Amino acid sequence: MTTVDLASMPSEVARRHHDDAPVHRPRVVRRASRDTRDSMRPRIRLAMIVFSLAFLTIIGRLVSLGMMEPVPGNYGVNPNDAIATGRPDIIDRNGEVLAADIKTASVYGEPRNIIDPDEAAELLVTVLPDLKVDALRKRLSGNAGFAWIKREITPKQRQAIHSLGIPGIGFLTENRRFYTAGPTAAHILGLVNVDNQGIAGVEKYVDDQWLADLHAAGFARGEELDPVQLSIDISVQHILHDELAQAMERYSAIAASGIILDAHTGEVMAMASIPDFDPNNPVDANKPDRLNRITAGVYELGSIFKSFTFAMALDSGAVTMNDRIDATNALRVGRFTINDFHGKHRVLTVPEVFIYSSNIGSARMAMKVGQEGQQAYLRKFGFFDIPKTDLPEVAAPMMPKKWSDLTMMTIAFGHGLAVTPLQVAIADAALVNGGKLIPPTFLKRSRAEADKLAVRMVSEETSRHMRDLFALNVEKGSGRKAAVPGYNVGGKTGTAEKAVAGGYSANKRLNSFLAAFPMDDPQYVVLVVLDEPKQAKDGGGATAGWNAAPTVEAVIRRTAALLGVKPRTIQDGVVLVSN
Template sequence: MAAPSAPRSFLQHRIVRQKALPVPSRSMKSRVLLTMGAFACVYALIASRLVMLGLAEPTSAASYISAQDSVAASRPDLVDRNGEILATDIKTASLYAEPRKIVDVDEAFEGLSSVLPELRQPSVRNRLASNAGFIWLKRELTPAQQQKIHNLGIPGIGFLQENRRFYPGGPTASHIVGSTNVDNQGIAGMELAIDRAWLRDLQAAGFAANKAIEPVRLSVDIRVQHVVRDELIRAMERYHAIAAAGIVLDAQTGEVVAMSSVPDYDPNDRSEALDKDKLNRATGGVYEMGSVFKGFTVAMALDSGKVTVEDSFDATRPIRAGGRTISDFHGKNRILSVPEIFIYSSNIGTVKMMLTAGINAQQEFMKKIGLTDRMDTELPEVATPLLPARWRELEAMTISFGHGISVTPMQTAVAAAALVNGGKLIPPTFYPRDRVTAEALAKQVISKRTSAIVRYLYQLNVLSGSGKRAAVPGYMVGGKTGTAEKVENGHYVANKRRNSFLSAFPMDDPRYVVLVMLDEPKPEREGIGATAGLNAAPTVANIIRRTAPMLGVLPKFGEGADTIPVSY
């Protein structure tokens, strides 16, 4: 039996075991190196992409911040004289994209256009596929649209909250309040006025970003404004007119209490404001106002001292001048006193009064009461009067009864306020103004005595003349009608008129001037006329009847309630 071998040493055992392990092949080493290289390439690509995004981020962020700043600027609420909101900011969402972050352009394009079909345009897809950092896609989304797009979960698509202007009254005071653009910047009316005055500078300095600004109070009374607009719409329907304008002006302060021009527009729908038929006729259009100018001519003649209220003028025959014939619509064919010239609206008598005072006196007076220069007020939409190229005798004659010169209805109302308020011309304003401030701004243009006579003539015309249908029991209304033929292709058209009634109340101490203008009114029914006394005058009466209680003017009844004392 063989003897057992000696035990192996530890070193020998290790050597034997190492010899038993398999030796890696060359191909295995290659695979390991290839795998490591692939991972290195992937990490390198990721790193380079991160670097690119990091470098691009400042531009994208800057664009985002710039857009955010541009939409965050606040506007002050606009309120009426009683604190009722006329315009305010509301929050809305706008859609934007960051094309560099969009993973699948086609998916994004199809998803967005499924919610907003107006985005299904090649130009939109091209913008989404661009390398831009920030682009607007749609401003002012509805909540439903925002939710649907949010549910799509598209990378690179987001929303910015911005301010949008909202007008609770819709079109009620659109031509006063105005409107804003998609960036919430004023583009018309008092919205534009406050931008120009101070808001634009405030926003540029960064003091209007998402901050509450003190409301801006206007002189308008939204209750009176509603009545004026409502009566104008009713008059257009009743008399088949194509347009109308109405003004209520405080004769003591120059405050515009109401001003409406219809057809009008809803400032919540900006596209409507572009309609040329919806312009602001009260301040933005100029017109021949017709016989309402006879009040200015009478005041001029009386204030010149060359004509007195006891004078009479021969209106027996028409006047021939410059190849034209000036006659009366319903001539009395006799000598007329000054009050008769006014209440019968005699063109012949008015011309002779003007000639007695003089053409130079007429020119100076028209300028003095603000009818030959552009009106100065806060509202941006103010037209410049159209004057005759040469102010000769014939032109002076026609201007005396409201033809040959075109002015805005607001200018007419402001000048009329000076005739009845004691002779003080007060610049109009769309902001609240007290009597002390108005007194400091006022300019005396006629004497108090002349003003008293004009008030008497205005009231006499409503009691006994062409303005009878403007009478409102208890309110001592006075005024003057104006029926002006329209001009087409350089010629007056007999069957197209622009009718006006210029009035004030109460005539013993006038507080308010009311002016209504109807464009191309037709007879209310077959067999009657379509003059201002038949349509504009009753429209004024309706406005006064409804608004006088709102304005705090109490009616007066009883003996002497319809007369005012005048000393000659």
């Protein structure tokens, strides 16, 4: 057998010899690869099944976690969830912004990411000295995911804290409520808490009506919201607030309050109660003397209540304008005696009973109507119920425990039944607007909308008689100091001794004046109440004709033109309106 040395052969010969040689290895390799693939297929299928099951398990777990209620805890807290919610602007009837959200910074900590709580607390207190270092250190310790440090800090404080470079300290931009008029309309607008939630006034009304539900559903947290338009005119509101503040100082009163009401729509054009508070810094808001006395205070308002006694007597037919009432002598009921403050000690005509504000005459008129009739009329006027309004701060009337003959007589001239001034203004509007009671509102309302809500209280004839009596009282009676040339003001004074333990105080009074104008076609009702006013330094008396009446005069003189009432004169019984 011949041996060939391929290595010694030329390369080309060797390559040809190699190529010509029979090779069986490829066939063996192909058979081995096919067998391997066949054996691997079950394993691949099993792996695919395992991975598919694992993937389905993960998806199922994610879905179940997504449907679970969140568990309260400190981990996984999103700081943005703590941001105060957004609120709609509040505007007056002319579109002037009264309340709006502004952006402000707040600082928070993530305790689990704070390396040294002691150092962090001490550094933060150098910028925020009103914080207690021990309390702050405790708040920043532990594994909590989120903790407020301080809400509503200044831009300067934010920059100073940022410059400290403390790990785990962050900032959020929040909504903060700003009230453009400050205290001027505080009792109407109300205020919000630190989370921008309404807690008083119109702010709370908006939350109770729809905003809180919208926020709870996850909506309206950053979107633009339509503004809430009020009935008030902020220019008129400023004037009322200013005149009440001046009256309170001039007559050394402990409080002053007032309201201007549209007689035909029930819209509150202005309302103020002093002392008040600044909703931008409401540190005094909860003081007892800062309540809204127009809606949340109840009082025995004295002689202005005679207006309703007259309307009741005239409308029931028990008395006519031509009748005469004997006021010669005091009325004695058991051990009690009813006298007149400035008694004439004679028989009086019905208009004289009104302009002389006779307690005796008013009591005799109530006797003609009777207890049941009196209660029916007062119930119709709404004096037995809590007034329905947009403000949550509304008080219930204080009713007499027993409705005796004495109760009937004293209520006839304004003692024995305590109601809110708002109720009196609403009822008085019904006396002068043709006899229709219209629920009050602090939201803008049209005349057509008001007409649908109106309920007849007295006849148009009775309403006309009441307008005549009001006008006569300002012309010749106790309301002369409320007269405003050109505006035909009418009204009724009320000087009520304040109820104290064991009876009534002889030197503490609640003085009021209830007015409407112009009396030939009443458009607005004005009520001013002064609590414990004293004699002015420039002289005069301490009764309502000397303080509450001139305060109403000042309010009407300054607001009539803004309210769109044109001056008028009366010649030969004809009203001439100025252009």
